Amino acid sequence: MEYVISVLLSGISVGGQYALIAIGYTLVYGILRLINFAHGDVFMVAGLMGIYLTAVLPISLSLPLVILLTVLLGFTIERAAYKPLRNAPRMSVMISAIGVSYLLQNTATYVTGGQPMTYPTIPFLSDTVNVAGTQTKWVVILTPFLVLLLVILLSMLINKTKVGMAMRAVSKDFETSRLMGIKINSVISVTFVIGSALAAVGSILFFTNYPAITPLAGAMPGLKAFVAAVFGGIGSIPGAVIGAFIIGICETIIKGLPSSWDVSVFSDAFTFALLIVILVYKPQGLFGEAATDKV
């Protein structure tokens, strides 16, 4: 029983961390129809920045700085690599995103020398706590609540504010949005800022649990978050969050199955098998809009 609880707890926590990344994918897709392949690597860079900044600054200063610098990174990537291609075919932007992804990975290899870096112990988050007889870290307990809070704030931003209204308008129709006086590029930047900020928060939570960061550490969580976004229906925020929790929980359950069954190595394969199944049977995902191109 205790074992089941601990598996579920960590599944929910991993799911929450994926959710924070998945929102970045789904938001950007919603507006630009672009799969931002560099997003997972932005997440990794946020992790590395966490390591370097906490080494020289107190936590209370370094963590906000990590979020700020990640936002700046996301903003810069959009301005430098995607904005000049605004009128180019979608494929060009995607290739550009893949290029940025490798640039970030290679830069990280250059800076770290390719060695796994140890994520700092963050007081409180890394402390252990006893839940129903199971020892776990505070971060595991906190993650789902923090995710829920951020998702609620984000929904309010999107549904209740003027900039949120502009985001929804731009996601449907660039040209008419311009006719309303909306500055498309500012709205797109806001999207990248939000996505990057959430990825930065996700990186703090994620790497507190997985102590080592390599230059490729963003690739796998990024891909899984992407699958989560597709599973939930890319473009839909609730979809991305629910998809992420489902994938996180399934993955931890598979990892937690008795070792005599010898299936835990397939936990990643499961995620991608799930992607194939979704694409075959429900390509629009759980909450995605059906692909009808109205003219």
Place this chain on the structure above:
Amino acid sequence: MSEEVLQIKDLFVSYGGIEAVRGISFDVKAGEIVTLIGANGAGKSSTLRSISGLVKPKSGSVIFEGQDITGKDPTLIVSSGLAMVPEGRRIFPNLTVLENLRIGAYLRKDDLSADLERVYGYFPRLRERSWQEGGTLSGGEQQMLAVGRALMGKPKLLMMDEPSLGLAPIVVQGIFEIIRQIHEAGTTVLLIEQNANMALHVADRAYVIENGRIAMEGTGKELLEDEKVRAAYLGAVEE
């Protein structure tokens, strides 16, 4: 009342080597309804799109209230008092009716309630449906919403691109009645239409566009009576 609100001088617009507009000049004076009529592909929409800043013209100039707005950003053009009802209505299907109206006033920072009341006055149906998503409205209601949305920006000049397109005749009648009312309330209107009959009846002055050039101009009445216009655009049979 003869002050020119909009002056177009020798406008050329081309898309990838194809010249859609080849030297169009016309003007709209304060308080007028001016219409541009012409067949599909004559260059009407391209003209409008370059006035609103969506397309940069190749050459020529667009002067709005004495200010050169040629090729400027649409945000600036909208804020200077020019609103457009785009072809095909283009309401935001994922926004509610009320949000669609509010987004028409995106650049305004003052109180919108008086203008909302005004739009609801023109289109009571929109009030009934204010919480519905724009995409759930019928074609005619969407056109009302598109007009209402443009009015929310308190434009000095309202440009409409084919408001009658794809609508039932009775709905078109209603839309034109509203255009007349909006005009009477003091808004200058530039109307683009294929439905030449309706457009010429409502317009003070009209220009006929053919192959990217102005082929004819006159008052609405003059053109309604012109033999060539009657044959080409009004479907009258020549005897």
